[in-house]
Amino acid sequence: MDIDVLGPLGVRVNGVAVMPTAPKPRKVLALLALHVDRVLPVDLLIEELWGQRPPRSARTTLQTYILQLRELIGAALQAGAARSAELEPASQDMVSVSAKDVLVTAPGGYLLRGGGGSSDVQKFERLAGMGYRAMDAEDFAGAARLLREALSLWSGSALADVQTGAQLEMEVRRLEETRLCALYQRIEADLRLGRHRELLGELTVLVSRYRTHENLHGQFMLALHRSGRRGEALSVYQRLRQALVRDLGLEPSAGLRRLQRAILETSEAPAPAARVLRPEALAGASRDRLVHVD
16 A cells, blocks of 8 residues: 555555545545554544534444445555556465455454555655764765655645544644744755755745744854855844744744854854754753644
8 A cells, every 4th residue: 555645635545546536435544544453433533524513423324334435445446456466467365464454443443454556655765764874973065865856755735635633733733843844944954055045945945934933033144144145144134033922922932043143243254063053952841833724
């Protein structure tokens, strides 16, 4: 089974898509796919589908959705078996897996078996973890490459074509936060490699989208200052401060204030490896101050 959630939902069994069109079965499949190879409690599925006030028929209706998903999985298994038989007639009896073996009824819930297939989330997390370790080892070129590869797995917002309830919305927020963390670290690696001018366009878009994200604004200030645009770097700080005060009632963090002072007191752009201006020191306790703007 191959699972994609970093963009539109995609689930394939033996290369054949398993994609219900109705919103609620789609929700069930998305939640099972996010928890592949783990038992998903019935109560959690019911909460996703109907919130805190499910109908009396919730469990029966959920069973209906599970049956619909199994029908789609069964059709995909048959199509995959037929394709294998065409390619390798002698191995036609090798496929004996049923839909119930893939979407399993377990004590208290249901489990979707991945069968050793691919998951874009798992691949993203593996590549991002390697990138973070490369950052710790000060292998900035390797970190930039690995984190860029991890971010390339995204093709839009997570579960972009699924109507999310409370549980899926929480999962989407978690995934988007991991994406933003990887993006920030990749930009940090590029700054360390002296690619400040190449980053200006990307950071212009990011600070417009995340109006109160201090780390990204700090990186933008560094990139501008290192590009000889000191006045614009200071203007970025002022716009961020106004947004923080207006939207959150907060002043910029101590780290960001130090960066502003360093730019004010320095006529020349700081060297890319100047540790006093490292962006990860900017946010401190206010690391999570961000507002997403569509």
